[in-house]
Structures are given as C-alpha cells and as structure tokens.
Amino acid sequence: MKDLRAKINDIAKRRGIFWNSYEIYGGVAGFYDYGPIGSLLKKNLLDMWLEDFVYRDGLHLIDSPVIGPEVVYRASGHLEKFTDYMVRCKSCGHAFRVDELISPYVEVPDALSPEDIEKVIRENNIRCPDCNGVLGNVEEFHLMFSTRIGLDKQGFLRPETAQGIFVNFPILYRINREKLPMGIAQIGRAYRNEISPRQGILRQREFNMAEIELFVDPQEDFNADLIEDIPLPLLTMDGVEMKISAREAYEKGIVNGYMAYYMARIMRFLEKIGIDLSRVRFRQHHREELAHYSQDTWDCEILISLGWMEVIGIAYRGAYDLEHHMGHSGVDMRAFRKFKEPRRVRRKRIVPHMEILGPMYKVQAMKIAKAMEEMEPVEGGTLKVEVDGKSYDIPEDAYEIVEEEILLSGERFIPHVVEPSFGIDRLIYAMLEHTYYERPESGYKVMRINPRIAPIKVGVFPLMVKDGLDIRAREILRIIRDAGINGYYDESGSIGRRYARADEIGVPFCITVDYQTLQDNTVTIRDRDSMEQRRVSVDSLAEVVKDLIDGRLPFTSLGK
RNA sequence: GCAGGCGUAGUGUAGUCUGGCAGCACAAGGGCCUUCCAAGCCCUUAGCCCGGGUUCAAAUCCCGGCGCCUGCACCA
Incomplete structure (x- = not known):
C-alpha cells in the first residue's frame, strides 16, 4: 500500500498538478513546475485568499521586485542572519558551521569577520571534530540567492516578500491617506537557497507566498468585536495545549487582538478550502526559535502524512523592520498619531541668529544652525556644536533661548507590524491531502476540492x-x-x-x-x-x- | 556537504548476484463493442540517468559524474 504522499505525488505528476522541474536534465531539487491543473488550482486558491483577506478588510495589494539591492537585506537583517560561515576539514572533507566550532572560545561568534574567525581557529588550534584534521579557509554560505545588478552591484533574491512592502511604507502610507491600521498584501515568489531541500513541494528553493503586513498603532486598543468567536486549537510555547475561543484567547492575554483576529479568519479560510479543522493547530514559537525580527510568532500547522507542517505563520514584528529601514535609509518611516485633545506644551529651544552666524561661518552656517536647533537648550555661555566631525564654538550673542508654548496636535511613532504569511505551495499540498478520498466500494480516487477552487x-x-x-x-x-x-x-x-x-x-x-x-x-x-x-x-x-x-x-x- | 540505499516506458515494477533478443501491469492514444460510474477485445505509442572503461557482447561488471530517497547537519 503506497502512502498518501506517494499517491498525491503520483496524481500530481500524471494529471498535471505539479512535478519536479527540469526533469529532462535529471531534475533539480527544490524547484517545481505547476502544470495545467496545478496552475489553475493555485490561481483559484489565491483568488479566494484575496477575497477573504484583502477585499474583505479593504487591504491594498502591491507587487514589488524579486531582486533587491544588498542594502535592503542589510537593513532587514537577512544578510547577517541568513549567512553562515562554513569551514571544511582538509583531510576528511567534512563541513562544519563555524559558530558551533568557535562558540566555546568566543562570546559572540556571529559578530566576527572571516579573517577573525580564521584567527580564532589558529590561535585555539581548533581541529576537525570528526578526524582531528586541519581545517581549511572559512567559506561563506548565503541562504539568500545572490546575483548581480548591472555590472557590479550586489543583489539578492528576496527570501520573503515582506521587505518589498516595508521599503514602500512612506508612499503606501500616503496613498492610504495617512491612516492606520493599514494592511498591505503581496503575492509572489520568494527564494531560499536551502542546502538540502527534500520533501518535494513542501520545501522548495523557489516558493509562493501570500503575505500581509498590517501596520498598526501599538497604543490603539484592539476592537474585540472584530474577533470572530470560534474555537482555536492552541499550543503555547510552554507546551500547553488548549481549545479556546478566539475572543477568550485575546481576553486572557494568550494572544494579542490581531493574532486572535487572524487566527479566527485563518480557521474560516482553511475550512472553506477543504482543510480538516481537526488537523489544524496554532503553535507558538519558543524564544530561541523566533526569527530575528519577531517578538512573537504563532505557526498555523496542518497535520499531513509527514506530521505537523507549518503552513502559515503569524509574526508580531513590532517596529523592527521600519526602524531598521529608517536607520539605513535615513528616510522617516514614522506615522502620525493625533492626540484626542491637542496638548499645550511649554518648551525651550535654541534660536540661531543667522545675521551673526552667516558672516562667521559662510557656507557652513546653515548646517550649524540646524544642528543648534536640535540641541537641548542649556542656558548661557559658549555653545559647542559638532558638524561633519568638526567642532565649532558658538558665541553667546549668536543665539538666544526662547521659551514658548505650543499646541501639539499629535506625535510621530513607528507603527508596529502584524504579519500573517501564507506558504501557498504547502497550503495547496495540505489541501490535496485533506480533500483526497478513496471511494470505499471501489477504491477510486477523488479530490473533493471546493468547486470554487477546482481547476x-x-x-x-x-x-x-x-x-x-x-x-x-x-x-x-x-x-x-x-x-x-x-x-x-x-x-x-x-x-x-x-x-x-x-x-x-x-x-x-x-x-x-x-x-x-x-x-x-x-x-x-x-x-x-x-x-x-x-x-x-x-x-x-x-x-x-x-x-x-x-x-x-x-x-x-x-x-x- | 557527509553516510547508506536507489536510478529500467507517463506510473509501478521484473531482469542485475551468474553479461547473451528488455518483459509485465496500469495509464495514455486509435478502433470495435457498450443506454450512466475505471467492463471486454484488437492495435499503437513509449524505457535501461549521463560519460568513460572491460568484453565478441553491458540494463547487468569496473571507474567517474548527476539525480532521487532515508538519516546527520541545516530549515525565516
């Protein structure tokens, strides 16, 4: 008796749902083609996803490039976190991850350059753990596919579609007429150069994602009425399993409001596409399991023939992404929060006298004045100002300190992000397994796919x-x-x-x-x-x- | 990358040890038959992962490569 996975893969190939790519050349692991049936299946599934998650909540859909310049992934943290340093034994050829080898000798292995690592290996006489042979040079391994942009600019293929949304936050915020919450969705492919992808369509090097980045004001109370009150199967990071209503999970503080909202919506969606809800659960990530950007993540897992499979992730990314892009780009990525009542604020500030500064500092005067305005006012005396690494002493008569009362109508802040991220290929596979049925009288195979999704x-x-x-x-x-x-x-x-x-x-x-x-x-x-x-x-x-x-x-x- | 296993029509397999015409089933295409759930009959298409070596002769033996599977490691 063939197992379910073999049966699904058999039908998939025979009937044109999906198959391993480049077969005439022996195939390449981690790449799959969707055939005539599979392409339509995917398209119909995504249409339903758009209806359920985008149209229904008035989100915006965007479509950004797959290739991004290095700086984007430096800012996002992927370059650092997605790069492993490997070292190979010269005699037995085994490869090892450097951080594991040197962690007994160094406090923060991740912070070292390849040269530093080689120094650590030499100084501590670290040998091959398997055969005690001499270790070779340090090699970089990127989990991101790298490419060239133009002649010599380093580029990477996106490991998630999310960054295409974050880098566009300012323009999207304006298009949304500067209102939060704002939800942006993107459907597209992402790329991860897995060392050894197996398990067919479930772990690919190029895969389809549908992601939502919901930008919210962390101070805004969540409207609990929005949470549909349906039971959720939860598995917390402490290993506690519970069946609890979405509303209650929120009220008890087990998950935040947005998480609860999306969990409930995901349950509805999965039910519609034919997933057996008794084989669904939300599992909370452990601290050490969290991605570098996430504060809290719950995976929606579906039980298939291979066990529990992560299909959808809901990550609370906080301000991480916008903060980092703001730091690297210098562009203001903040939103504006209006106070309920305008606030009267007394404050002191430095007012530079340009008629004195101008003749004194010529072209530098404007920069100096700007720097002065941003300083904390200290009463009297010569003012020390740093501009472009040079220090200037500003005489007392070149500025004055005024105290004023202003009316503040609001303040700027970095929005937080809630990210439900759907692995489309895995969803399709899980759907095939859950809708697969053999007629008891004949053993004939049937895919009981929702008619709306049926290709x-x-x-x-x-x-x-x-x-x-x-x-x-x-x-x-x-x-x-x-x-x-x-x-x-x-x-x-x-x-x-x-x-x-x-x-x-x-x-x-x-x-x-x-x-x-x-x-x-x-x-x-x-x-x-x-x-x-x-x-x-x-x-x-x-x-x-x-x-x-x-x-x-x-x-x-x-x-x- | 490592270790082990494996690689034969679209799919599943026999043949490999012991070298000698590559077989079967299902699927697919055509035809006959057939008044509702993979019936039957006839025909057809289609294969030894790639490269090199040994041999009169290689799917089979040897070497190298590639790929897949399982385990290890890796896995936002």
Whole structure:
C-alpha cells in the first residue's frame, strides 16, 4: 500500500498538478513546475485568499521586485542572519558551521569577520571534530540567492516578500491617506537557497507566498468585536495545549487582538478550502526559535502524512523592520498619531541668529544652525556644536533661548507590524491531502476540492459516441465555455472511466448527454461527492452550473 | 556537504548476484463493442540517468559524474 504522499505525488505528476522541474536534465531539487491543473488550482486558491483577506478588510495589494539591492537585506537583517560561515576539514572533507566550532572560545561568534574567525581557529588550534584534521579557509554560505545588478552591484533574491512592502511604507502610507491600521498584501515568489531541500513541494528553493503586513498603532486598543468567536486549537510555547475561543484567547492575554483576529479568519479560510479543522493547530514559537525580527510568532500547522507542517505563520514584528529601514535609509518611516485633545506644551529651544552666524561661518552656517536647533537648550555661555566631525564654538550673542508654548496636535511613532504569511505551495499540498478520498466500494480516487477552487468545473460527456450524442455534447460544451466556465469534453473509454478521470482532479460536476437529451433537451448533472445525478434543461444549464459552483444552489435542490 | 540505499516506458515494477533478443501491469492514444460510474477485445505509442572503461557482447561488471530517497547537519 503506497502512502498518501506517494499517491498525491503520483496524481500530481500524471494529471498535471505539479512535478519536479527540469526533469529532462535529471531534475533539480527544490524547484517545481505547476502544470495545467496545478496552475489553475493555485490561481483559484489565491483568488479566494484575496477575497477573504484583502477585499474583505479593504487591504491594498502591491507587487514589488524579486531582486533587491544588498542594502535592503542589510537593513532587514537577512544578510547577517541568513549567512553562515562554513569551514571544511582538509583531510576528511567534512563541513562544519563555524559558530558551533568557535562558540566555546568566543562570546559572540556571529559578530566576527572571516579573517577573525580564521584567527580564532589558529590561535585555539581548533581541529576537525570528526578526524582531528586541519581545517581549511572559512567559506561563506548565503541562504539568500545572490546575483548581480548591472555590472557590479550586489543583489539578492528576496527570501520573503515582506521587505518589498516595508521599503514602500512612506508612499503606501500616503496613498492610504495617512491612516492606520493599514494592511498591505503581496503575492509572489520568494527564494531560499536551502542546502538540502527534500520533501518535494513542501520545501522548495523557489516558493509562493501570500503575505500581509498590517501596520498598526501599538497604543490603539484592539476592537474585540472584530474577533470572530470560534474555537482555536492552541499550543503555547510552554507546551500547553488548549481549545479556546478566539475572543477568550485575546481576553486572557494568550494572544494579542490581531493574532486572535487572524487566527479566527485563518480557521474560516482553511475550512472553506477543504482543510480538516481537526488537523489544524496554532503553535507558538519558543524564544530561541523566533526569527530575528519577531517578538512573537504563532505557526498555523496542518497535520499531513509527514506530521505537523507549518503552513502559515503569524509574526508580531513590532517596529523592527521600519526602524531598521529608517536607520539605513535615513528616510522617516514614522506615522502620525493625533492626540484626542491637542496638548499645550511649554518648551525651550535654541534660536540661531543667522545675521551673526552667516558672516562667521559662510557656507557652513546653515548646517550649524540646524544642528543648534536640535540641541537641548542649556542656558548661557559658549555653545559647542559638532558638524561633519568638526567642532565649532558658538558665541553667546549668536543665539538666544526662547521659551514658548505650543499646541501639539499629535506625535510621530513607528507603527508596529502584524504579519500573517501564507506558504501557498504547502497550503495547496495540505489541501490535496485533506480533500483526497478513496471511494470505499471501489477504491477510486477523488479530490473533493471546493468547486470554487477546482481547476476544471465541468466535464461534458456523450453517453455513446454515436447517434449524434457526441455532436450534441460538443455543442453543450460550447454553451458552458461561452458562459465563462472552464469545462472539457471527453468521449474516451466508458462513461464510468470518464467520471473516474474527472474525480481524480476534483472536477465537481459532470454533464452527460444521453438519448433523452435529443428528445427533451435536458442533460444529467452528476455531483462528484454524492455521485448522484439530476436532470437539467440545457436552456438553464450554464446558470445552474454557475450557481452550483458558487454554492448558491445546493445540488440536492435540483429536481430529478 | 557527509553516510547508506536507489536510478529500467507517463506510473509501478521484473531482469542485475551468474553479461547473451528488455518483459509485465496500469495509464495514455486509435478502433470495435457498450443506454450512466475505471467492463471486454484488437492495435499503437513509449524505457535501461549521463560519460568513460572491460568484453565478441553491458540494463547487468569496473571507474567517474548527476539525480532521487532515508538519516546527520541545516530549515525565516
């Protein structure tokens, strides 16, 4: 008996859902093609994701480049955290991670340059742990794919789509008319040069993500009414398992409001796409497991044949990203928070006298004046000002200190970020496993995919390939296609075989043209899940099929 | 990267030890038959991971490479 994973992979390849890329050259691990069925599956799934997470909450969708300059990933912290230093033994060839080797000798191994590391290895006479051989030079290993931009500029392929959103925060904030919360979504591919990716489509070097960055004011109270009150299966970092309602999890402080909100929404979404909710849980990351940017992360895990698989992550990234991009770019990444009441504030400030500073310092005068304005006012005497590394003594008569009362209507702050991040390929795989079904009486394979996500909505079959049934069936396919429904025609093999072929790729409805069709212009519609058939007039066929797909019309409400 | 295992039509396999015409099943395509769930019959397409060596002869033996699987390490 083949295991489930083998069965899914078999169907995936045979029927064109996905397969390993570059097969004619032996394949490359970590890369997958989506075939004709898989591409549509992914597209339909993403459409539903957009409806559920983007349109429904009024978020904005953007689409930013895959390649980014080095500075972006220096600022984001990925360059440092995603680079490992390796060292290879000269005699046995084993490779080791440097930080593990030198950690007994150095306090902060991560902070060292390759040259420093080699020095540490020499000075402490560190040998190969396996064979005691001499270690070679330190090599860099980037988990990020690197590339060139133009002739000599270092670039990287994004390891997550998020940075494309963060770097655009100022313009997006303006487009959103400077209001928070603001949610930005992005769907796209991300790249990680995994050393040894296996487990097929579940761990790829190039993979599809759908991410949301929700920018919020950390001082704003969360409106608990928004949290749908449905049960959540939680597993906290202390190993406590609980089934608790989303509202209660928030009220008890187990998760913050945004987490609770998204957890509930994710449960709804997963249910819609056919995931078995009894095989879903949210697992909180341990401290040491947290990504460098995250303060708190909960993974939505789905139980599949390989065990619990992380499919969606919700990370509380705090101000980390905007703060770092602000530091590296010098661009103000802050939002404005209006006070409920304007505040009267008394303050002192330094007012430079330009008519004195100007003649004294010529072109430097403006810079000096600016620096002075930013200083804490100290009463009287000569003022020491540093500009571009030079120190200036400003005489007492070149400035004055004024005390004033101003009306502050608000203040600037760095928004916090809540990030639900969906691994689309894993979601698709989990969906395939959970919707996979074998008919007990025959063992035939069925994908019970939600009709809205199903890549192909209808198959049109003539009962016999004669007496004009085939011609009529082709006409009916035309009607289906003209109505914008993705359908296909199949006359090969027996009728049962055609149903079975359709079941395997989750075609929800099959239309069969029989002899009665020629008399009264009706066809049978066969429901994939119940295998029942109902008769429908060709005149209303397209309408009925659309309603069936969208779930507006239950199959059982159709007349015999 | 390391260790072990493996690599034969689209898929699953037999053949490899002991060198001698590459076989089977399913799938796919065509046809016959067939009035609703992979029926049957006929036909067809299609394969030894790549390179080198040994040999009269290599899927089989040897060497090298590549790939996959499992474990180790790695995994926001």
